[in-house]
Amino acid sequence: MGIAKLEDAKSSQSLPITKPESRLYMSFIHVAFISLLIGGLMGLLQTLVRSGKFELPWGIDYYQILTVHGVILGLVLTTYFIIGFHFALMGKTVGISEKQRKVTWLAFWVMVVGTIMTATTILLGEASVLYTFYAPLRAHPAFYIGLALVIIGSWVAGFVNWRQLYVWKKQNPGVKSPLAAFMVTINTLLWFIASLGVAAAVLIQFIPWSLGYAETINVLVSRTLFWYFGHPLVYFWLLPAYMAWYLVIPKIIGGKIFSDSLARMSFVLFLFFSIPVGFHHQLTEPGVDPTWKFIQVVLTFMVVIPSLMTAFSLFATFEITGRKKGYGGLFGWFKHLPWKDVRFLAPFIGMLAFIPGGAGGIINASHQMNAVVHNTIWVTGHFHLTVATTVILTFFGITYWLVPHLTGRKLTPQLNKLGIVQAIIWTVGMTIMSGAMHIVGLFGAPRRSSYSEYGGTEQASEWIGYQLAQAVGGTILFIGILLMIYIFVKLTFFAPKGEEEFPIAEEEEDAEPTPAFFENWKLWIAITIALILFAYTIPFVDIIQNSPPGSKPFDFPIGR
Amino acid sequence: MHIHKYEKIWLIFGISALVIFLVILGFGAFWQGTHPQSHGVTIDPENIEAHEAFQEDNLGLTKVGDDKYIVNIIASAFNYNLGTDEDGTPVKHIRIPKGATVLFQVTTPDVVHGFNVAGTNVNMMVEPGYISSLETELNKPGEYTIVCNEYCGVGHHMMYATLEVYE
Numbered sequence: 252m253g254i255a256k257l258e259d260a261k262s263s264q265s266l267p268i269t270k271p272e273s274r275l276y277m278s279f280i281h282v283a284f285i286s287l288l289i290g291g292l293m294g295l296l297q298t299l300v301r302s303g304k305f306e307l308p309w310g311i312d313y314y315q316i317l318t319v320h321g322v323i324l325g326l327v328l329t330t331y332f333i334i335g336f337h338f339a340l341m342g343k344t345v346g347i348s349e350k351q352r353k354v355t356w357l358a359f360w361v362m363v364v365g366t367i368m369t370a371t372t373i374l375l376g377e378a379s380v381l382y383t384f385y386a387p388l389r390a391h392p393a394f395y396i397g398l399a400l401v402i403i404g405s406w407v408a409g410f411v412n413w414r415q416l417y418v419w420k421k422q423n424p425g426v427k428s429p430l431a432a433f434m435v436t437i438n439t440l441l442w443f444i445a446s447l448g449v450a451a452a453v454l455i456q457f458i459p460w461s462l463g464y465a466e467t468i469n470v471l472v473s474r475t476l477f478w479y480f481g482h483p484l485v486y487f488w489l490l491p492a493y494m495a496w497y498l499v500i501p502k503i504i505g506g507k508i509f510s511d512s513l514a515r516m517s518f519v520l521f522l523f524f525s526i527p528v529g530f531h532h533q534l535t536e537p538g539v540d541p542t543w544k545f546i547q548v549v550l551t552f553m554v555v556i557p558s559l560m561t562a563f564s565l566f567a568t569f570e571i572t573g574r575k576k577g578y579g580g581l582f583g584w585f586k587h588l589p590w591k592d593v594r595f596l597a598p599f600i601g602m603l604a605f606i607p608g609g610a611g612g613i614i615n616a617s618h619q620m621n622a623v624v625h626n627t628i629w630v631t632g633h634f635h636l637t638v639a640t641t642v643i644l645t646f647f648g649i650t651y652w653l654v655p656h657l658t659g660r661k662l663t664p665q666l667n668k669l670g671i672v673q674a675i676i677w678t679v680g681m682t683i684m685s686g687a688m689h690i691v692g693l694f695g696a697p698r699r700s701s702y703s704e705y706g707g708t709e710q711a712s713e714w715i716g717y718q719l720a721q722a723v724g725g726t727i728l729f730i731g732i733l734l735m736i737y738i739f740v741k742l743t744f745f746a747p748k749g750e751e752e753f754p755i756a757e758e759e760e761d762a763e764p765t766p767a768f769f770e771n772w773k774l775w776i777a778i779t780i781a782l783i784l785f786a787y788t789i790p791f792v793d794i795i796q797n798s799p800p801g802s803k804p805f806d807f808p809i810g811r
Numbered sequence: 812m813h814i815h816k817y818e819k820i821w822l823i824f825g826i827s828a829l830v831i832f833l834v835i836l837g838f839g840a841f842w843q844g845t846h847p848q849s850h851g852v853t854i855d856p857e858n859i860e861a862h863e864a865f866q867e868d869n870l871g872l873t874k875v876g877d878d879k880y881i882v883n884i885i886a887s888a889f890n891y892n893l894g895t896d897e898d899g900t901p902v903k904h905i906r907i908p909k910g911a912t913v914l915f916q917v918t919t920p921d922v923v924h925g926f927n928v929a930g931t932n933v934n935m936m937v938e939p940g941y942i943s944s945l946e947t948e949l950n951k952p953g954e955y956t957i958v959c960n961e962y963c964g965v966g967h968h969m970m971y972a973t974l975e976v977y978e
Contacts, residue, residue: 312965381962385923387939388964470923470938512812534847535934537941541846549833559825563818618836619845622932626925626960695929697960703968706903708956710929763813799853799940805922808888808964 265755266346268339273657275352276342277743278359279335280654282366283328283646284739290324291732293317298684298725301718303702312810313701314379321382322373325484327366329638330401332646333491334358334408337435339653340494341412343753344429345419351411358407365400368393379809381699383477384457386468389804389811392461399453402446409439427765430511431498431755436772437518438490444779445483445526452476460804467801471538471794478529479787486525486554488638490518492645495598496565499649502754503595504588506572509564511758512765517557517564519769522779524553527786531616535625538797543790544618550786551616558609565602593670594662594754598648600678601641608636611689626699629692632685640681644674647735652751654742661749662742669738676731684724691717848935848945856920856939859885864916864942870894871902878911886917886924886937889966891957906975907949914946925961928974936961949976 268276293316299305300313307313338355341347347355371393372378378390384398416432428436452473459465497514501507508514530547533539573584589595611633614620624630651670655662662670692698696714705711768774814822839845859865864883871894873881882905885892893902907913917926917937924937935943959970 314962314965314967379965385962388922470940474923474938510813510815513814513818516812533936536936537848537938537943538851538853539849540851541840541849544847544849545837545840548836552829552833555829556822556826559822560818563821567815567818618840619847622847622934625934626927626936695927695931695956695958697925697927697929697958699962700958700960700968703971705956705958705971706973708954708973710954710956766812793851797851797853800855800857802856802922802939805888805964808922808966810965 265753266343268342268657268753271352272338272342272347273659275355275359276335276339277654277657279331279338280650280657281743282363283332283335284736286323286328286331287732288736290320290328291729293320293323295725295729298718298722301700301702302722303704303715303718304722312376312379314381314809315373315376317699318373318379318381319370322369325382325638326398326401329488329642330405331362333438333487334405336491336494336646336649336653337412337439338408339657339753340431340435340498340755341415343755344431345415347411347415348418351415355408355411358404358411360404361407362401362404365397365402365404368397368400370397372397377811383481385477386457386460386470386473387802387805388809389461389806390809391811392458395453395457395461399450399458402450402453405446406443409443412436412439427511428770430508430514431494433515433769434490434494434497434518437522437775438487438494440776440779441483441490441522441525442487444783445480445487448476448479448529449481452480467803469795469798470802471536471798472791474533474536475529475539475791475794478532479526480529481532482529482551483525485634485638486521488642490521491649492598492601492642493518493521493561495645495649496561496602498756499652499754500565500595500598501568501572501756503592504569504572505576506568506756507759508756508762509568509571511762512769513560513564515765515769517560519775520557520560521554522775523782524550524557526779527782528616530786530790531621534618534621538794540790540793543786543793547786548616548618550782552613555613591667591671593667593674594648594651596648596671597651597674598645600674601644601648604636604640604644604681608633608641611636624692626697627692628688628696628698631698632688632692635681635685635688640677640685644677647673647677650739650742652754654739655746655749655751656753658743658746659748659750660742660746661751663746666738666741666746669734673731673734673738676727676734680724680727680731682724684721684728687717687720687724848943850942850944852942852944853940854918854942856918859918859920862918862942865918867894872905872907878908880907880911880913882913882915884915884917884926886919886926886959886970887921888924888964889959889970891926891959891970891972893972902972904973904975906977909952909976909978910948910950912946912948914944916942916944918942922963923961924963924970925959927958927960929956929958931955934960949974952976952978 372391378394380388380390456473460468528547528551530544531551570584578584578587651662691714854862870883919937919939926937927934937943955974957972
């Protein structure tokens with residue numbers, strides 16, 4: 252490899268964020284927290300319905316609120332928060348021009364229009380197709396058009412991020428790009444390449460078919476394109492959490508970045524191995540060749556490597572920092588971590604949740620073992636540990652400093668304490684809810700299903716107790732959401748004025764230099780595309796060549 | 812790129828464990844034949860009766876040999892069609908002796924469904940245009956709930972049947 256070393260750019264790591272920039276970043280974060288409230292309420296209602304003790308009023312259908320829950324939390328909250336966080340990191344490290352800011356506003360409004368279109372169709376009961384919108388269930392065309400707008404808006408936002416880094420590199424020739432900007436660029440690349448799949452499905456298949464221009468749809472092709480997007484989607488959620496773990500947490504605990512090049516390496520590996528793996532969501536499908544399923548299973552497991560690298564880096568940072576501060580003994584460094592600082596505690600709980608979360612993921616992707624858990628509520632339990640604990644608690648951890656930094660306020664000791672209470676409530680609620688989901692999933696209880704006694708079988712009656720536990724956990728979680736909304740409103744509008752730190756860790760003075768090949772974007776993109784072509788070309792051609800007759804749209808099953 | 816000595820040990824350990832794990836999965840799949848169902852057999856979703864297995868008379872449980880059974884099922888919103896009994900009432904409950912080999916064949920004329928004999932590995936996606944099939948041995952006596960575990964519409968949770976494995 253080319254071993255030319257890059258210079259460091261310490262001076263540019265911390266640019267001021269101006270008022271108009273703050274307004275832009277906060278707009279994205281506002282949408283995220285409004286979504287949290289609405290989506291969280293839907294989640295609460297779902298657990299109550301499934302307990303069998305509560306029925307939805309005014310003829311509202313369970314699957315309608317389930318669609319709201321999935322779309323608004325899985326697609327809206329995450330995407331908006333992540334874009335806001337991305338821009339804050341870019342603004343802080345490489346800066347944003349006025350023109351770039353204007354284009355980002357355009358992206359924001361395109362996304363908002365799309366979100367409103369989609370939300371309206373769901374609220375009118377015209378799109379109870381859940382967030383996976385599997386054909387041949389047909390939603391109102393505006394549902395798909397709205398989704399397409401959200402994706403297109405997010406692309407524009409990503410293009411601006413790339414432009415920001417490009418302009419910065421022009422101004423700083425030969426200088427290593429800031430780690431934060433590098434990570435954001437990886438994640439936006441991941442998002443762009445992955446969402447091409449779902450965009451193709453929506454634009455080429457769903458929109459013409461839902462409008463009646465195309466008579467039938469190729470169901471398996473649409474599912475394959477969806478899952479080409481659906482798995483990298485979860486890494487698009489996870490990588491911003493990793494950014495906080497690699498960049499922010501070391502600073503909060505008073506340490507340095509463990510290894511700049513390892514952090515970059517792990518992000519590059521996530522880019523490689525998060526996309527050519529969608530078949531592991533389709534393992535029990537009849538129309539996909541089993542050998543190719545297995546190949547994608549193997550590729551899926553490659554993400555274990557960057558995950559191991561990350562786990563090592565984090566705990567190494569904890570230990571090195573503790574020892575430097577003079578905490579001796581085998582675990583002195585661990586005892587003296589800043590447990591009373593919510594900016595650390597909330598993401599730390601997120602890291603812990605990723606241990607069972609990751610282990611569950613290994614089970615899910617395990618070719619044969621998948622049949623034990625596929626589409627059982629175990630899977631729901633799994634992603635409530637990963638995205639709804641690991642990712643969201645880290646996002647909350649980010650919120651505690653990012654929001655006051657942007658609004659010119661302070662995280663007061665009282666709010667910090669409330670934040671700690673929030674993190675504990677979340678942990679308790681999620682342990683109960685996700686734990687119950689995992690256990691009863693192993694007994695075979697299905698996900699995505701309203702309350703049912705299944706004709707009164709003994710098996711199904713055993714599930715109901717666990718559904719009650721889910722309702723208890725869901726209620727606790729909703730209290731956690733209300734508390735989080737309160738903290739967010741406080742930090743945005745009412746906390747005392749002041750300056751909150753934007754914590755980004757630096758490298759050690761004597762850190763090993765980062766190799767120059769990390770800046771070789773063409774190489775990373777080429778390898779990513781080569782892996783995708785390898786994993787998908789033959790099975791995709793096979794799917795198309797051996798296609799059954801297409802499917803006409805079905806409206807009646809979703810009550811249209 | 813510099814990698815810390817301990818991290819090298821950690822990664823070598825982790826990656827070796829991963830390789831062993833994948834070899835076991837591969838051994839199971841390719842040598843022992845434990846692939847998930849993927850036969851790629853297609854069918855016209857608007858004319859499933861053209862296939863012998865899904866003609867009204869052949870639906871439900873059929874004994875085809877000593878301890879060998881076939882179960883043909885049409886999954887549609889929101890019902891599993893297991894044929895009818897002598898009185899013409901729809902079958903919702905099937906009984907299979909313990910230890911028998913059973914081939915499940917399922918298809919759908921409408922939307923995507925799931926087919927899960929709850930608590931077992933009989934777990935398949937059912938998609939329009941394909942026949943989902945899985946052969947298994949039922950060795951644990953008891954009553955099992957067959958549930959649709961992929962969302963198929965407003966009546967999704969009312970889509971079920973029961974299967975009894977008797978001694």
